[in-house]
Amino acid sequence: MTLPRKPLAVVFDLDGTLIDSEALVREAHFAACNKLGYAMSDAQFLSLVGLHREANDIQLKRFYGEEFPLDDFIAATRAHVGDRVAPLKPGALELMDVLDDLALPLGLATSSRRPWVDRHFAAYGFADRFRAVVTRLDCVDGKPHPEPYLKASATLGFDPAQVLALEDSHVGVRSAHAAGCMTVMIPDLLPPDEEMREKTLRVATSLHEIIPLLGATATPVA
Numbered sequence: 001m002t003l004p005r006k007p008l009a010v011v012f013d014l015d016g017t018l019i020d021s022e023a024l025v026r027e028a029h030f031a032a033c034n035k036l037g038y039a040m041s042d043a044q045f046l047s048l049v050g051l052h053r054e055a056n057d058i059q060l061k062r063f064y065g066e067e068f069p070l071d072d073f074i075a076a077t078r079a080h081v082g083d084r085v086a087p088l089k090p091g092a093l094e095l096m097d098v099l100d101d102l103a104l105p106l107g108l109a110t111s112s113r114r115p116w117v118d119r120h121f122a123a124y125g126f127a128d129r130f131r132a133v134v135t136r137l138d139c140v141d142g143k144p145h146p147e148p149y150l151k152a153s154a155t156l157g158f159d160p161a162q163v164l165a166l167e168d169s170h171v172g173v174r175s176a177h178a179a180g181c182m183t184v185m186i187p188d189l190l191p192p193d194e195e196m197r198e199k200t201l202r203v204a205t206s207l208h209e210i211i212p213l214l215g216a217t218a219t220p221v222a
Helices: 022-036 042-048 053-064 070-081 092-101 114-124 147-156 170-179 194-199 207-213
Strands: 009-012 106-109 130-134 163-167 182-185
Touching: 009 147, 022 042, 022 070, 042 053, 053 070, 092 207, 106 147, 114 130, 130 147, 147 163, 147 170, 163 170, 163 207, 170 182, 170 194
Parallel strands: 009 106, 009 163, 106 130, 163 182
Antiparallel strands: none
């Protein structure tokens, strides 16, 4: 399978795509609910994957009622995560090196907020590698609205149709597809369904599979 056109830029999602953070977030959500006297199911957690904070809040209120202590939940979640950093997803560094070799600029479109992005960019030295960083607070409308990918594409200076978007969640795929990006899904916790297959050019098993789509070969990471 080849891409319909050569991408002029690549925009990554962060959580579940570039970093393996969803398991850590799940652990923190379950711990916070338990601390507050609530129970969270796997299905409830999966319904939150890819959503921005405000959408998460709405879902939590639907699950537990208007009296659910959101501020306490957020504080307990942050306390559980502490200063931990999520590991990179397999193939992340190899793909980024290939993109640098091809002189394809990198962008980020995430539902997370700037402190979480900055923590991981500092840990992995990514600050100078990304030409565009769009967080939740940079947008009026978060994913699944197309604004994050439209804004990232515009910051990079390209039409979304010239941009390859890499996503793990259904919400993220909907956002990238609606923006008009060439979209590839690399599932993390959520398996693809028929809608995802219709809205993506490919469902890949890892970031390693993106490299041959670009007509490139990876150099092994030391």
